[in-house]
Amino acid sequence: MSGEARFLAVDLGAESGRVFLGRFDGGRVSLEELHRFPNVPVRVADGLHWDVLRLFGETERGLGRAAGRGVRSVGVDAWGVDFALLDREGALVSNPYHYRDARTAGMMEEAGRRVPREEIYRITGIQFIPLNTLYQLLAMEGSPLLEASDRLLMIPDLFAYWLCGERLCEHTAATTTQLYAAGGGWARALIRRMGLPERLFGEVVRPGTRLGGLLPGVREDTGLGEAEVVAVATHDTASAVAAVPARGRDFAYISSGTWSLVGVETERPVISEEGLRYNFTNEGGFGGTNRLLKNVMGLWLLQECRRVWAREGREYGYGELARLAAEAPPFGPLVDPDWEGFLPPGDMPGRIRRFCERTGQRPPESVGEVVRCIFESLALKYRWVIERAERVSGVRAGVVHVVGGGARNGLLCRLTAEAARRPVLAGPDEATVLGNVLVQAHAAGMLGGLGEIREVVRASVPAEVYEPEEADEGWEEAYGRLCGLVGLPSGELAEGGLV
Template identity: 40%
Template structure:
């Protein structure tokens, strides 16, 4: 049996999922799962890369323990965050997390060198305060010595690939999220890089999903007998998730539903006009140079944050602790509370910046209701109903914008990722948009990661064949509003 391994790391957890092809069907097996908790370091919220690296190795040992060593493996994570590497092959910067507040004022600083309309026209990437371009601008302001010492920029999955193989490769889909890649030439935009005053030397050649990074030999890492090729999937998790959407036709909207909800479609060419810019849609690079034309919507982050607060759990280690919880809430219980308050009508704009990284998501929702003259949620059920219904309304608004921008009438919505299991949100989405909603597969990101490996290994001839296999391999459920 030929196995392949997807190491899929999200903002709150990661997982090792083995995949193989059996009689034309894709078979998945979760081998290892681990938490991803940020740490407070040098005054910033950072990813704990050492802990993540140890978790990656522990998952590889778990594969070895069940005698299922893969022939290839690939890593995907969230986008925009990075590590700067010095000439000696060691990091010269921390892996600061995108929700950290260091980028305050960075957009305004960057626009003095390059107005956003010009940046958007060149890169097609929406304005988000956490874009890599703005993170690097913030780094220039706070730690110019780190940029001076850097010889290479590696996005988070690229850094782990380097630890596995000793080779530094930049991958196209993730690079496009930086707002430093030209949407038309599909390479680093030297005009943008120069305008922002960034050193060109740190940006390496861009490689497509399917490229070989190198060989991992586990003896030196305590995974004796583990020996396989490391490949590039679409290392941006949304890029992988979009591969796994089993759309029925060309008029389907995709939602990759997790901490973020990424709603959009695949296009053959970027859309970088003024109307697209004002609607804040983005053109991220996809597999084989497709364009993922989508909108970032705050997503399950709001629900996750409220649950953490109710349960007395902090998102970042060593940060201010929340009050002790009187009980522990499950997601199913929160969903049930929301269903019980279906007549609560207050709504928030889920794309408002106040929900990006508030001290308290509960307080942020209540404050938005106060400022907009609406009833303030008083119970857990009212709070959850407000968030659930607001997310669905955000999806419906984005679909309308998408239709206006592309001139297409969309006929269905396909939801992949962990959020595809959220029955109430899916029902509200179907009801609010008036479109058929199809949920699944749940492991969309890991599956897309594996698809790139399957194709590279010759298990499927092309993307179309792999997508056809998804429809026969997994139970895709139509949602009843």
């Protein structure tokens, strides 16, 4: 390509981190993976942590592989809710905690005692889930670590700071904290009422903001020279949704990976009693959009099953697991993927079996039956979320766009089309990286708004279409069973040691 612009995208996920080189010629974009590295949490005496120093070292190694290739800028995206604390000198106070750490147990209830649940939702529009930043900070109340801290940065903001020296928070990541006002800006009155230090919450910038050049040490380590850092849509789901190849707004999206983020796009936050009842969240998107969605546990269930089977000496690739699931009988036992007992790491196959036993279902026995149970449960839960998102928002989702790694799972996409009774358009599988790169192109003045970004995605990556076949009564019966399982209180299932 002549006259192409080159951008580096750092994408940090719950399982791995990647560095990509994106080439943009004004009409199409192509991606080249330069480096991939595992992201493995570390459990020590005080809890479960992210090893961010190693992750940053791997990030620099990946950036260095683009030295001498005329890179204009670098953007970092990562998962939401988790954060780093810095002291007044800008030093890291401690390794950030992992959102699956158990210290947040009981913190949602504690927050509700300080500020009523309805008021928290009215202010922030964010769903109630134990891993939110709010509850992680409440769990640190009285900690010397919190007392020594001067600034909170979300994980992608921390990496941007280490790259260019700017201690700023980006809007889309900040909205995941449940401490950010739905109308914009930190919810400072809520922060005070929660008893949290206001000093932690600094300046917030919008996606597409140019932050400045690389620090001298980073330039030396990577050889990138004059490249600058751009605050992209740093929450990875915000980048992924920016790269949904949709036309108009009449669509639902599923950003499918460890988590499945399922929802619709709106012009502004949608905060209502119905939204609170269904526990929908409102998170910031690129171009001033709002992402009305729910977090569904996603392929985490399969990842944990695979890890347990590997520990038992049974190694399965994802392709083989999909084949075994396709061969298993349809419409078997179901689980609610969002049951809180599935959140921590552990014996996921055993938890699934016990969930089924406690709800009067025959447990899945073979590996294929377990995977089929996960896939059908996810497909039906996606339908449950999409229908309620339509009801809450008024958006009619004529199609479902599946992006992210789950777009490569043909069986899950087909089951989703059948369960949801609407077409599924799968791809791009690297939507987060595409969104990251194209927001950098926007910051460079090469693209206008969201519509132009999505036009480039459509021109660059064809989507695979899964049309629902003729209505099958089996799906309706299964959907009725899934609806009966959604939201079962943990007390009804925990007897006998389910967790």
